[in-house]
Amino acid sequence: MTKDGLLKMVRTGKHLTFRQQIMLAVSLSVPAILAQISVIIMQYIDAAMVGSLGANASASIGLVATTTWLFGGLCSGVSAGFSVQVAHRIGAHDEVGARAVLRQGLVSAFIFSLAVAVVGVLISDALPTWLGGSESIHADASAYFMIYAISIPVMQIYFLSAAMLRCSGNMLVPSLLGVGACTLDVIMNAFFIFPTRTITVLGLDIMLPGFGLGVVGAALGTLVAFVISAVAMFGFLALRSKELNLLHEHGNFKPERRTLQRAVKIGAPMMVQHAVMCSAQILTTVIVAPLGTFAIAANSFAITAESLCYMPGYGVSDAATTLVGQSLGAGRPELMRRFAIMTIGLGMVVMALMGLVMYMAAPLMMEVLSPVEQIQVLGIECLRIEAWAEPMFAASIVAYGVFVGAGDTIVPSGMNLASMWAVRLTLAAFLAPIYGLQGVWMAMCAELTFRGLIFLIRLAWCFNHKKEWIHKK
Template sequence: MPTVLTRLLHTGRRETRLLLALALPICGAQLAQAGMSVADVMMTGRLSATDLAAVSVGSSLWLPLMLFMTGTLMGLTPIVAQLLGGRRTREIRPHVHQALWVALALGIAAALLLWFAVTPIFALMDVPETVADRSAAYLSAVAFGMPGAALFQALRAFSDGMNHTRPSLWISLIGLAVNIPSNYVLIHGGEGLTGLFGDWLPAGFQALPALGAFGCGIATALSLWAMCLAMALYTRRARAYREVSLWHSPAPPRWRVIGALLHVGLPIGVAIFVEVTLFTLIALFVASLGEVTVAAHQVALNYTSILFMLPLSLGMALTVRVGNTLGQGRPAYARQVAWNGIAVSVLVALLNGALLWFTAEPVIGLYTHDAAVQRLALSLVLLAMVYQVSDSLQVNLAGALRGYKDTRIIMLITLASYWLVGLAGGHWLGTRGLPGLVDPMGVHGYWVGLIAGLTAAALLLGVRLRRIGKAVADGERGAIHDHL
């Protein structure tokens, strides 16, 4: 028994170190990309409320599209991780080339949607005409960046699968470095530059027009393409990828390989899209409950979303570790890797819960000085503490299952847990309560629904991982889709 315990502790220490080495750069990259959205909101908000509303409404349309593309292309990560673990590096390049074709198609499709589909959506949402016009202009500019965003995500998925997660951090910081000054120049124009640097600037700079929301869209597109080109250049020149020779002998579209990639990736994209739309729909339902409630909901959600970045990054790293280990032909050890990652995710969730407990009040005070908003936001953050463990568990269980390329079940569990339990249950509690027991709970009902939905997802994904891990370890079935 002491020998078994010693072996488990040694495995835990080794795997935890490797997992965190992969996860922390991913977390930094996620925060850098989130920083672009923060910069957009802050800079347009200083120009006018209309431009801020236009960017906010536009972001609610293009960000879900980008996350769907990101999720779909994440299917490449476990494929590359398993091939790398099995020392089949020659097979990596054609898979990445097919992922780039998929990325290009997704990026063009997303751009076309942003160019031609937003006006009917704004009419359906009854968006005020001035906001709709500026938001449409903002999205028309962002659309140019969507192919770049998709190509970057494909290359990032390849790099992550190769156990190199730091490049995505540095390149995301490059994107942020392009985004902030471009935003300032294009949103505020010459008047903003003069106010910042003085009247000594050349007349050409002082005459630059203030483009507002449209300028913000141009800056976003520029930053997306800067990230894409930087990632392409890095993967071409860095020694870490030399064995793959990624940019030699480009392969035309191969429908069998593309179909296999989509078989793994498309359910991931749908699952992420479902999660995003869950929060979008809740925000729409909460909008009818008054300004204080809407503000408190957004403050609490924004704060807890920042803390969620680390569990999310752990889940993405766990996909790589499980995939690598399976590719090495070590299914029993892959099971240990998966459950060690789950244990780490619980510890991270407890840490996040403690941070919420000690920092909620002062941090909420940074968001707003309105006492009513502060009180309501604090009560929602306390509810968020309850679901920290469930949220961290479900995202890391899903990450481990992606390492097995078992992605369709994640999509089905997500649909059932988030929409049926989380959204429908939360809406019922918020508007009706429990007849005879609990009055309508308002915004708190929606958050209780989130707790229930995340908990249901964690339980179902845990059962699935236990079954898949045991079956593969016992040789009852091979690694999922091992024919790729």
């Protein structure tokens, strides 16, 4: 039976065998996992392009990277506030209501993103100074972040459209368009970062045009790629989606109080979590910055390299959110429980295997990202420390996706915050002066292991005590 047929069985209350449940969980997870891996490969190429410009160029982007995550996380929180409601409505066979939530979400999210973009542009000039970066990388870091801030409304539409499609059960299209966005990013960066040059292929000299804008070119290339991809993602959602096609009927785009209240209840804790956790990551950057330009660049590249391991976990988490959300909307708590356990187990297995790959391939990964030997050595040591945390990191990522699907985000968000601030930052501040950048990554490894453990404990408690999950709509 097809994925759509299995999802229909979930919504209509029909019995699914254990094999069918596994098939459905895997069929939703695999496209997202493959897309995430493809995205990371493209990000590797992207990072290698900037890395070829030297340590200062790499450090200028690495300095503001955590702040870009902060702003991107706010947009993701808004998207979740509306997309989870869509999953519940579709699970309850209320597709008209799902499209109503979509229309209201589009207007609300776009207005929010415009406000965030204005804040980003206003702080872009002072941000490198606040983060403690050296004067040599200030101009590039500031320009990169300002262009990123300008792109936020476009990114918001992209994120919201992708989240809506995933929560409707369509993992394939957002996955394919995500790969397309990263491919476009690499192509655009090739033109914007480097000057016009001649390369030799099979003995033939080929001239490649380019603007030679360096770090600024990397930001512009990403902006152009996101504009094209956002148009494609929203176009499919609004015109081709079986469940959410806006051509089905005319509707009001004015946000309703009840929908906004529900979106705030789901999305606000996630946004606060993203803001506070990214603030903690920014503080980590402040801890790393005094260790020097090589440490800043190595930290940034190691984070990019590590994403090869944890981004597949986010793919499984997306599947968990969809399955839990639709099962709950259909009033099937036992099925929700089984999907939660299946997806968490799948995520832990996948990320354990990826952690092993990362440990073995760390030298090759860092060599691809940077030609600078000092950066490579630091990055290899950091990756091999982090590899040990990947299975429990998976537990926290996928369990959080389960909570999001249930619309229960307040306590899990608080758990993420407490773990980051009480464990990671405290340990990092203590270990960095002793062990340097490696000490920061030791703290990260310990904290992610602790976080996975408390998420598993919390989920087990909810299965036994949180009866209101059964009645959520």
